[in-house]
Amino acid sequence: MIDKLEMFIALARERHFGHAAEACGVTQPTLSSAIRQLEDQLGVQLVFRGSRFQELTPEGLRVLDWARRIVGDARALKDEMRAVRSGLSGNLRLGVIPTALPIVADLTAPFTERHPNVRVRVLSRTSAEILAGIESLEFDAGITYLDNEPLGRVSQVPLYAEYYRLVCRPGTPLSERDSLTWAEVATLPLCLLTEDMQNRRIVNQHLAESGVRASPSVESNSTISLISHVMTGRWASVLPKKLADMFVADGLRAIPIVAPEVRHLVGLIAAHREPHTPILAALLEAARRSAEVER
Missing domain, CATH: 1.10.10.10 (Winged helix-like DNA-binding domain superfamily/Winged helix DNA-binding domain)
Incomplete structure (x- = not known):
């Protein structure tokens, strides 16, 4: 059956x-x-x-x-009996929003070090796809936004706060500024994530709150694609601080966007089921430890 x-x-x-x-x-x-x-x-x-x-x-x-x-219950039972018999082992399927991919190793590295017999599969997905994947059992857990759009009934652990930066090449308009307003961002030629991405909806929201709207000439569902366009010097982009900071060493500027400086929580979510499988329980505990380190 x-x-x-x-x-x-x-x-x-x-x-x-x-x-x-x-x-x-x-x-x-x-x-x-x-x-x-x-x-x-x-x-x-x-x-x-x-x-x-x-x-x-x-x-x-x-x-x-x-x-x-x-x-779901049958899988939990099998995992628990396997853990009793031979320790934690098996597969963990994790859906991650593209803007959180730079930090996913902060969670998976200590988790796999503690549980070396667990194999982790990380897939980049939109926030909506992560929720659907958890519901359909395609994913065991996900890393996504916690405070911007409804999540439904899930277990969640906040991991970090996402802040936003304008990423641009030196020598381009406004690149020498120490900070920018959201209204000023809208005056630049932009490349942004596609509108099925929650990060893009967040950017649209804060631009609208400043009385302007985004009119990007380039859109992509890949943050690497956005960076490659920024590297040409023809475009700027709005990216989370943790992602933007990765490319400062490559000669790009990451300028804080203020007035206001906004933040959104990103965290780990899993189906709200008690008890969790041993692997999920261990992952949630690893997330709590990672959040403590972040703070």
């Missing part, structure tokens, strides 16, 4: 029989048969299908909620 529920969760996530089968490491006929067997066992139709996947039935949506809880 658990294996069938895991295949059903994969199908709901991928919305494609072939992709779901690939994600589960089985053939498409095997996955299709498992879904039909699950429907027979539960006595309801779970999926509307024609020549391909269409959508979940109303009953399928209710079963999906149960499936996530049951599979």
